[in-house]
Amino acid sequence: MSDRASVEVRTATLDDRAAVAALRRAWTEENAGATIDDPTFLARFDEWLAREHDQRVTWLGLVGGAPVAMLNLLVFTRMPAPRPPGSTRATQWGYLANFYVRPEQRDVGIGTAMLGACTAYADEHGFARIVLSPTTGSVPLYARHGFAPATSLMVRQP
Ligand SMILES: CC(C)(COP(=O)(O)OP(=O)(O)OC[C@H]1O[C@@H](n2cnc3c(N)ncnc32)[C@H](O)[C@@H]1OP(=O)(O)O)[C@@H](O)C(=O)NCCC(=O)NCCS
Numbered sequence: 001m002s003d004r005a006s007v008e009v010r011t012a013t014l015d016d017r018a019a020v021a022a023l024r025r026a027w028t029e030e031n032a033g034a035t036i037d038d039p040t041f042l043a044r045f046d047e048w049l050a051r052e053h054d055q056r057v058t059w060l061g062l063v064g065g066a067p068v069a070m071l072n073l074l075v076f077t078r079m080p081a082p083r084p085p086g087s088t089r090a091t092q093w094g095y096l097a098n099f100y101v102r103p104e105q106r107d108v109g110i111g112t113a114m115l116g117a118c119t120a121y122a123d124e125h126g127f128a129r130i131v132l133s134p135t136t137g138s139v140p141l142y143a144r145h146g147f148a149p150a151t152s153l154m155v156r157q158p
Pocket of ligand 1 (some may be wrong): 099100101106108110111112113132133134136139140
């Protein structure tokens with residue numbers, strides 16, 4: 001468990017890529033219940049990040065300076081449309097993804113702080129909405145931050 005006062009939430013830069021990759025590995029291995037020996041992972045991760053980083057905002061949660069949590073927001077920018085003079089329309093919305101806190105640091109509020117940083121960013125930037133696909137256990141956490149089941153989306157499964 002961590003002392004809430006020592007938790008820092010900040011946006012990540014490209015210099016944090018090793019920390020983000022390590023958290024991605026930790027989450028995947030937690031789900032698998034085993035270490036995964038994949039020598040291609042870091043190269044694939046770096047390729048992905050090079051393509052994606054311009055359109056994602058990533059947050060890291062740190063305890064005592066060590067990264068223990070991550071979350072990112074994929075930012076969709078809407079196609080501009082003609083609009084009457086003086087009218088405004090939100091130009092962006094976001095998909096919240098890759099939200100993870102290391103197991104030994106859970107249930108002390110780090111996820112709450114990360115989600116608060118993300119929703120504050122979306123509000124400050126006038127996002128039309130944030131969309132996400134929750135795991136079962138995380139539904140109450142999202143509900144406390146204003147997320148509700150959507151009836152306005154359709155999903156096609158392969
Ligand atoms: C979801 C998660 C990021 C929350 O982080 P956290 O630091 O524990 O969050 P907080 O301490 O601020 O809040 C605790 C809340 O997290 C949720 N939670 C607790 N355990 C969880 C788990 N194993 N998986 C998902 N959510 C969980 C609950 O809503 C809990 O609140 P509640 O007990 O009142 O219902 C963290 O549990 C996690 O990394 N889970 C595994 C990955 C995951 O499910 N990510 C969400 C993808 S949509």
